[in-house]
Each structure stands twice: as structure tokens, then as C-alpha cells.
Amino acid sequence: MGRQRVPRTACAAGGLLRASRAARPGLEGASQMLARLARRIAALLPASAEDLLHRVAGRLRSLRYAGSRYRCPCCGGGFARMLSWDPSDPDDDNRMCPRCHSQSRHRLLLTYLERETGLFSQEVRLLHFAPERFLARIFRSRPGILYVPVDLEMSRVSARVDVTSLGFREACFDAIVCNHVLEHVPDDEAAIRELCRVLAPGGWAVVMAPVDHDRAETLEDPSVRDPMERRRLFGQSDHVRVYGRDYIDRLNRAEWAASELHYADELDPGLRESLALMEREYIYLARKPPAPPVA
Numbered sequence: 206m207g208r209q210r211v212p213r214t215a216c217a218a219g220g221l222l223r224a225s226r227a228a229r230p231g232l233e234g235a236s237q238m239l240a241r242l243a244r245r246i247a248a249l250l251p252a253s254a255e256d257l258l259h260r261v262a263g264r265l266r267s268l269r270y271a272g273s274r275y276r277c278p279c280c281g282g283g284f285a286r287m288l289s290w291d292p293s294d295p296d297d298d299n300r301m302c303p304r305c306h307s308q309s310r311h312r313l314l315l316t317y318l319e320r321e322t323g324l325f326s327q328e329v330r331l332l333h334f335a336p337e338r339f340l341a342r343i344f345r346s347r348p349g350i351l352y353v354p355v356d357l358e359m360s361r362v363s364a365r366v367d368v369t370s371l372g373f374r375e376a377c378f379d380a381i382v383c384n385h386v387l388e389h390v391p392d393d394e395a396a397i398r399e400l401c402r403v404l405a406p407g408g409w410a411v412v413m414a415p416v417d418h419d420r421a422e423t424l425e426d427p428s429v430r431d432p433m434e435r436r437r438l439f440g441q442s443d444h445v446r447v448y449g450r451d452y453i454d455r456l457n458r459a460e461w462a463a464s465e466l467h468y469a470d471e472l473d474p475g476l477r478e479s480l481a482l483m484e485r486e487y488i489y490l491a492r493k494p495p496a497p498p499v500a
């Protein structure tokens with residue numbers, strides 16, 4: 206049987222570390238050593254100092270790639286080329302920012318949020334599950350955003366919570382960003398219901414996950430526990446399924462309306478190219494209906 210091609214991607218929780226390891230063969234040198242040292246020191250420091258060190262490490266790491274062909278909205282950097290997330294995989298077409306390690310989906314999402322939502326211009330209560338560092342930095346810096354980063358395992362979050370049981374009261378967030386989480390969660394239906402529960406009427410949630418668009422139905426098998434077998438079947442050793450085109454149907458089991466946005470197709474081709482977007486990079490957005498008017 207031939208090698209199965211399934212989406213492979215650095216997920217939000219721990220993605221930075223995995224990405225660094227994967228990129229190591231092409232990045233050895235003094236700047237990498239300094240960057241690794243900075244990360245070790247950063248773990249011992251307050252959050253603000255840690256963030257500063259990460260930014261310094263990113264700048265050092267990306268010096269050799271400086272240029273103007275590509276632009277990363279997540280860190281503001283300009284680069285002559287982007288990096289492969291997995292240099293050992295000849296089919297890997299994901300393009301990672303040399304400075305902040307954002308991937309195609311992050312740059313597309315941030316462009317969408319900036320242009321198409323009121324996130325950066327209104328008062329918004331935002332829940333961010335498994336917060337990506339570079340997005341968290343942006344969200345946290347905006348005075349209009351009441352920002353609540355959470356995760357089950359990560360440090361530097363407001364609360365450690367399970368996505369299937371968040372512990373927040375009903376309808377207390379106007380917006381949710383929860384990306385590349387559900388493929389790790391055995392009971393993803395419970396997670397989807399829980400995200401919908403804490404979302405206020407009229408609110409929106411971005412719930413992205415790796416989707417194999419060549420597959421009609423999601424492949425999952427809870428009996429598969431072996432990491433190598435999970436990697437072979439689901440694309441990554443800690444994934445419990447690989448979603449097919451029915452991902453949107455699964456999202457729509459909750460009381461919201463989810464849709465697959467082909468937003469990259471709406472962008473100017475020059476901008477699309479400069480953001481280094483992957484083919485078939487889609488945004489999954491769910492909107493909760495507004496509350497009915499009071500009689």
C-alpha cells in the first residue's frame with residue numbers, strides 16, 4: 206500500500222517547539238544556538254521578558270532571510286523566502302515565517318480578522334484557545350479586546366481548561382479563536398458544543414483544523430493509540446482523526462451556522478503571493494444567530 210498523504214501541520218499547542226526541531230537541518234549556526242539559549246532562559250522569566258526574548262531570538266533567526274518578496278502580518282517581517290515546516294517531507298508545501306514561525310493559515314486568518322471583522326475596532330470579549338504566541342501578542346496589545354487566552358496544558362494562559370468543559374458561563378464571549386485543537390480531542394462534538402455554549406448570540410468563532418479535502422468523510426478510530434500509527438493514519442502522532450470534507454457538517458451539529466470561507470481567493474493576487482499562502486487554505490467560521498428581540 207502506498208504512502209498515505211494526510212495534512213501535516215504544526216498545531217497551536219507546542220507548535221513553535223516542533224517547528225524549531227523540524228527546521229533545524231537548514232538553520233544550524235550561531236543564530237540558532239543563540240535562539241535556543243534564549244528560549245531556555247525565557248522559560249525562567251516573567252511573561253513580558255519571555256516575550257521580548259522570543260522576539261529577539263526570532264530576529265536573529267530570520268536575519269539571513271531578510272527581503273521583500275514575502276511579508277508576515279503576524280510579526281511585521283519581510284523576507285526573501287519562507288521556510289518549510291518539515292524539510293524532510295518533499296510534499297510539504299506549508300510556508301513558515303522565519304521570524305515568528307507563523308504558517309500560511311495564521312497569516313490568512315489575521316488578514317481576514319483585520320479586514321473583515323470588527324475585532325480590532327470594537328469592544329470584543331475574545332476567547333483564544335491554545336493561543337499562538339504571535340497572535341496572542343497582537344490580541345493582547347489592542348485596548349478594545351478583553352483577551353482571555355486558555356489552554357489545557359500551556360503556561361502563560363489565564364486558565365487551564367478542557368475545551369470540552371470550559372467552565373465559563375454561557376454566552377460570555379463575543380468571539381472565539383480555536384485553531385488546530387479539535388483534531389487532538391477525542392470527543393470533538395462535546396468541544397464544538399462547549400465553544401458554541403460560551404459564545405454570545407451574534408458572536409463568531411474561528412475553528413480551524415487540518416482538513417484532507419480529498420477525503421469525503423472524516424477518518425477516526427479511537428482504538429488507534431500507537432503514535433506511529435496515528436501519524437500514518439491521521440498525519441501527526443497526537444492527532445486522533447483526520448477530517449474530511451464533512452468537517453463543516455460536524456461543526457454544524459452545534460447551534461450556530463458554520464461555513465468554509467475561501468477568503469484567499471478574494472485577495473489581490475499580489476497580496477496572496479506576498480503572504481505565502483498554501484493552496485486550499487480555508488477559514489472555518491461559525492456565527493451564532495443574534496438573540497431574538499424581546500417581546
Ligand SMILES: [Zn+2]
Binds near residue numbers: 306307
Ligand atoms: Zn512572522
